[in-house]
Structures are given as C-alpha cells and as structure tokens.
C-alpha cells in the first residue's frame with residue numbers, strides 16, 4: 155500500500171503528539187515527536203552550561219549531541235535518548251520548558267534537528283508533529299494538519315498532565331510558559347510556527363481523542379487510497 159508523510163503542526167499543548175501517536179498506531183506508521191528532539195538538545199545545553207547565544211559554542215556543543223528514539227516495550231511508545239541515556243521524563247521538566255523555545259530559535263539548532271528529521275522521513279510511512287514540519291521539514295508532505303484548540307483549553311489540558319506528576323505546579327506557571335513559548339515560536343526568524351498554506355485546520359477544543367482520530371484518519375485514508 156502507498157505510504158505517505160503526515161505532518162501535524164500547531165501551538166503548544168493542543169494535542170498534536172496525542173493525535174500523531176494515534177494516527178501512527180492505526181496506520182502502522184512511525185511516529186516522531188520533533189519537540190522531544192529540541193527538548194533533549196535544551197537539556198544537554200543546560201546540563202553542560204552552554205552559552206547558546208554564542209554561536210561557536212552552540213555549534214561545538216551540538217557536535218557532542220546524539221539523539222535517537224527507542225521503543226519502550228512497557229509503554230508501547232518511543233522514548234527520547236540523548237547520548238544513550240533515556241531522557242523521556244527529564245525533558246518534560248519545567249526547566250526545559252522554560253528554555254526550549256530560546257534554544258529552538260537558533261539557526262544552528264534548527265539545521266541540526268531538521269536534517270535528522272528529513273532523514274527519518276526518507277522512506278515515508280511517518281507521522282511527525284512539531285511547529286515547522288509541514289512548512290520546512292516536509293513541505294511536500296501528502297497530508298498536513300494544523301491542530302488548534304482554545305488557549306484556555308490548552309492550558310487546562312497541560313496543567314492536568316503536569317499536575318499528575320508534580321502537585322506543586324500552578325496553573326499560572328503553565329499558562330505563562332505556554333504563552334511565552336507560543337510567542338517565541340511564532341515570532342522567531344528561522345522557521346517560525348505557521349500554518350502551511352495547504353494544511354487542513356483541526357480545532358479539537360470540543361473533540362474527544364476518539365473524535366479527532368476518526369477525522370484525521372478519514373483525511374489520511376483519502377490520501378493513501
């Protein structure tokens with residue numbers, strides 16, 4: 155059967171990874187959470203105290219970063235590995251969330267991540283979510299979805315998720331982080347978050363996970379046919 159590339163882009167916490175994972179499972183495709191790669195790079199920079207505004211230092215540090223996704227048989231998902239260490243939980247930390255958009259705005263970081271993402275899509279049969287997947291990484295993808303949801307709904311969803319892991323987190327903290335990242339991601343010079351012209355908009359503010367999947371699957375099957 156014909157294999158395609160499916161891209162999902164959009165603001166923070168609107169359900170992109172959830173939908174991308176669901177789609178990949180249904181279609182037996184590879185799912186790549188591109189945000190995890192930017193988060194892992196950020197974790198490395200923070201740990202090594204890299205002055206990332208210094209381009210030479212950032213490029214040198216990137217030379218020591220090795221990223222890969224490995225299947226986790228317990229969760230059934232793929233975990234992010236940074237230099238052979240499973241960092242899946244660590245990269246969801248608030249400290250990483252506070253710095254990831256600044257790191258992701260750097261030209262050297264984008265070139266580093268995008269080249270690897272394009273390589274992963276060579277054989278097609280892939281669902282990738284992020285901010286610039288339909289615009290920069292795979293501009294010729296067969297199906298592009300721009301996921302969106304009401305800002306208050308997005309804050310509530312992310313808060314619920316983070317609160318389950320850390321009851322000290324406040325809704326204000328989550329809201330501020332989402333607003334800050336959305337602003338930086340949309341206004342940066344290289345590969346800002348944009349809806350690709352040929353992307354379909356999916357507003358899931360009032361959709362269940364099952365409803366969003368069935369809509370997206372319908373679009374995917376129309377393209378695969």
Ligand SMILES: Nc1ncnc2c1ncn2[C@@H]1O[C@H](COP(=O)(O)OP(=O)(O)O)[C@@H](O)[C@H]1O
Nearest residue numbers: 166167168169170171172311312315361362363
């Ligand atoms: N349709 C939905 N209804 C309710 N919660 C959802 C829905 N889709 C995703 N979520 C939840 O919202 C949160 C953010 O989803 P996620 O997929 O991580 O978003 P993104 O990848 O866009 O940042 C997660 O806790 C996820 O389980």
Ligand SMILES: Nc1ccn([C@@H]2O[C@H](COP(=O)(O)OP(=O)(O)O)[C@@H](O)[C@H]2O)c(=O)n1
Nearest residue numbers: 166167188189192254255258284285286335
């Ligand atoms: N393709 C991508 C994916 C993520 N990112 C950056 O990485 C951050 C974290 O991405 P993420 O997908 O994990 O974000 P959320 O799931 O928290 O919304 C984003 O806020 C962007 O700054 C990016 O620049 N380009």
